[in-house]
Structures are given as C-alpha cells and as structure tokens.
Amino acid sequence: MTPSLEHLQQLLKQLPGLGFRSAERVALHLLLEKPERLPALVEALQDAASTVRRCDRCGNLAEEALCAVCQDDNRDHGVVCVVEQVPDLVALERSGAYRGGYHVLHGKLSPIHGVGPEHLNFTSLGERMRSGEVRELILALSNDVEGEATCHFLTDELMPDDAEIAVSRIGFGLPSGGGVLYADSVTLKSALDGRRTYS
CATH class of the missing domain: 1.10.8.420 (RecR Domain 1)
Structure with a gap:
C-alpha cells in the first residue's frame, strides 16, 4: 500500500x-x-x-443566517424541540410527526468528559426563551445521566423566572413491535414511567 x-x-x-x-x-x-x-x-x-454553517437562531445547518426550518413561516416557532445533535433533528424531520421549531445543543452536559454549559449552544436558547417567542419546550434529549443533567440545567438555570413556558419530555420505552421479554431494565422503567391512560 x-x-x-x-x-x-x-x-x-x-x-x-x-x-x-x-x-x-x-x-x-x-x-x-x-x-x-x-x-x-x-x-x-x-x-x-x-458555505455550510450553524443557524444563528437554532444551531441547525444553514447556508444563510437562518436555516430552512427557521425560515419556514408554516411552522409553529412557539414550540421548540431541543435536541442534542443535527442528526436528531433530521430523524424527527424524517418522521413527519413534528412541525415546530428546533434548538440544537451540539452535545449534552458531561462533566466527566469535560463538557460544561459553555461548550453547548445554550446562549441563543436562553435568548429565545427570554424573548417571549417560546411558549413550549420539548426536551428530546438522551435517556441517560447526561441527558437528564442537561434537562435539569435547562429548566433550573436557563428558564427565565417570569417565563410561562410549558416544558415536556419526549416519551421513552418499548419500540414499536418490541416485546417486554428482550427489553433492558432502563427501557422497561421508561416505558412504565411514561405510561398513559388507555382508551
């Protein structure tokens, strides 16, 4: 060679x-x-x-100041789905199940790996929350210790005191077609915690 x-x-x-x-x-x-x-x-x-850069508002990939999602007037920009990485946003878009805005953190808090709040895209999210444009945050972060820590930071440290912003967390649990027998304990706990009324 x-x-x-x-x-x-x-x-x-x-x-x-x-x-x-x-x-x-x-x-x-x-x-x-x-x-x-x-x-x-x-x-x-x-x-x-x-030419490709980060969107000034949400951190998605863009070729202009704002990405295609942020420029789309047909989306509900008052609802913001917070994701860790751009591929997470792409997966949600591919599903066609969500028509709001996004915010890409470009990681999650992990003191063990030296990732603190200063390394993530929190500043512009805080600005968006303080501006009054956001009425709901959907936290679509990993179901692990780092993801939970990041969710707590967002709600405890970043949330303006006077803000009336609803905060929700995506559900976790058994995949479609998956059975209880082969699920790990974390997945089963999430499935039980995220249960809802059956009708």
Missing part, C-alpha cells in the same frame, strides 16, 4: 460508521474503480466546508 493511499484510508476510518475494512473499500473504489467521481466529491466537500 502506498503512503498516500494509507493516509487516505486513515482519514476515512475516522468518519462515523467506517471501520478499517469499509475505509479500505471506499478508498480503493474511489481511486481504482470510479476515479472520475473524485473531482466532484472533492469540489462538493470544499463547497460544503466553505
């Missing part, structure tokens, strides 16, 4: 979802089987790197 190919493979291996074998296959595919795709791929990467 040449040094250049090995370097390319090492860089590809750092991408999420690509292990050693997958990175090797992608590198060889681009260099040997489809080299004509390389210039367009390089150009697209450079173009995205120079």
Whole structure:
C-alpha cells in the first residue's frame, strides 16, 4: 500500500460508521474503480466546508443566517424541540410527526468528559426563551445521566423566572413491535414511567 493511499484510508476510518475494512473499500473504489467521481466529491466537500454553517437562531445547518426550518413561516416557532445533535433533528424531520421549531445543543452536559454549559449552544436558547417567542419546550434529549443533567440545567438555570413556558419530555420505552421479554431494565422503567391512560 502506498503512503498516500494509507493516509487516505486513515482519514476515512475516522468518519462515523467506517471501520478499517469499509475505509479500505471506499478508498480503493474511489481511486481504482470510479476515479472520475473524485473531482466532484472533492469540489462538493470544499463547497460544503466553505458555505455550510450553524443557524444563528437554532444551531441547525444553514447556508444563510437562518436555516430552512427557521425560515419556514408554516411552522409553529412557539414550540421548540431541543435536541442534542443535527442528526436528531433530521430523524424527527424524517418522521413527519413534528412541525415546530428546533434548538440544537451540539452535545449534552458531561462533566466527566469535560463538557460544561459553555461548550453547548445554550446562549441563543436562553435568548429565545427570554424573548417571549417560546411558549413550549420539548426536551428530546438522551435517556441517560447526561441527558437528564442537561434537562435539569435547562429548566433550573436557563428558564427565565417570569417565563410561562410549558416544558415536556419526549416519551421513552418499548419500540414499536418490541416485546417486554428482550427489553433492558432502563427501557422497561421508561416505558412504565411514561405510561398513559388507555382508551
């Protein structure tokens, strides 16, 4: 293997979802089987790197000051769904079940890993909450210790004292089609805690 190919493979291996074998296959595919795709791929990467940025309001990906979601007048921007990462927002959008606004934190509080409030996108969320435009926050954060800590920080430290903002947390539990037998204890506890009246 040449040094250049090995370097390319090492860089590809750092991408999420690509292990050693997958990175090797992608590198060889681009260099040997489809080299004509390389210039367009390089150009697209450079173009995205120079034009894609964070939305000034919510932290989503954008090419202008505001992302497509924030610019959409048909959405209810008084309801804000707080997510950890952009892929979480993409998953919610793909579901088609939500038509409000978003706020991307770009992580969650984790003192063990050195992630404090100053590392997350809290400032603009606090501004949005103080502005009076937000009437409901939906916390769509992980069902783990860090996610819970982040939810507590949002409600205890960031919430304006005089704000009348309803706060809800997405439900967690058994996946559709999943059974009790194979669920772990955390999932079962969440399913029981999140139960609702059956009608």
